[in-house]
Amino acid sequence: MKKLMPFIALSLPVQAETLWSDFSLSYLNGSHYQVGDSDRQVATFEYATGTSWGGAFLFIDRLHSDNGDKETYGEFSPKFTLHEFAGTGWVKRLSAAATIEVGEEFTHYLYGAGIGLKPAGFNYLNVDLYRRNNDSGKDSWQTTITWAVPFKLASSQWLFDGFLDWSSAIGEQGTAASMNWTSQLKWNLTPYLGLKSPLYLGMEYAYWNNKYGIQGVHERNANLLIKWHF
Structure with missing residues (x-):
């Protein structure tokens, strides 16, 4: 409980203004998973929000393998703005960052700092450096990069x-x-279906070397993707 308290305290949006929020559900279907059954379906719930104090991202995966195995995995990642950079440069903000990873038999805690960038053409580009407090072993380091780039092909989004x-x-x-x-490479179907919320069809591709830290286990995994934001 002591380990959880800093994250609980920091994640409380006390007198915070919500600037935006987004919910989504997605479905994946792939046949080249490593470690366990190779054929799996994955349902994912995601929530992201931006607030006056920073923001947060949450996702929960529910995995169903063809051999009958089932697994639930989730992450919660709050960020707390330390400094906003004025002007039109690439660097937008410096943040304190944290993540909790929760699986069937483990809980990992990550804490560190991140920098928010916005080069031309990107919705966002973030780089975070974490110290990993691993549940079942010694601590280690992690670098996480996240990005989003919208573009058009002919009239398609x-x-x-x-x-x-x-x-x-x-x-x-x-x-x-x-x-x-x-x-993920996703085609926005919303304009063709008359929907108010974005609906995407596309592909997710995982290029994973030494999966879970297992030397020599490399995953190259393409998945059919359907994703609905609401």
Whole structure:
């Protein structure tokens, strides 16, 4: 409980103004997963918000494998603005950052700092550096990059977004450095269906070296993607 208290306290939006918020549901179907059954379906709930104190991102995955295995995994990532940069440059803000990773048999705590960038053509580009407090072993380091780039092909609206996680090795445990680059290429169907909320159809691709820190386990996994924002 003591470990949880800093995150609970920091995540309370006391007298905070909500500037924007977004909910989404997505469905993935892929056949090239590593570690466990290769064929899986994944339902994901996501929530993101921007506030006067910073913002937060939450997602919960529910995984169903063809062999009958089921798993739930989630992350909660609050950010707290330390400084806003004026002007029209790339650097927008400096933030304190944290993440809680919760799986079936573990809970990891990450804490560090992040920088928010907005180069031309990007909705956002964030770089965060964390110290990982691993539940089942020694601490390590993680760098996370997230981005979103909208673009048009003819009259169609597209979005290319995703994340890259790099985690350092833990030599004493034999855990290898791991790099997970997961991106989504999505076509916005909303204009063709007369919807008020964005509905995307596309593909998610995971390029993951040393998955879960397991040396030599490399995942190259394309998934059918359907995502609805509401």
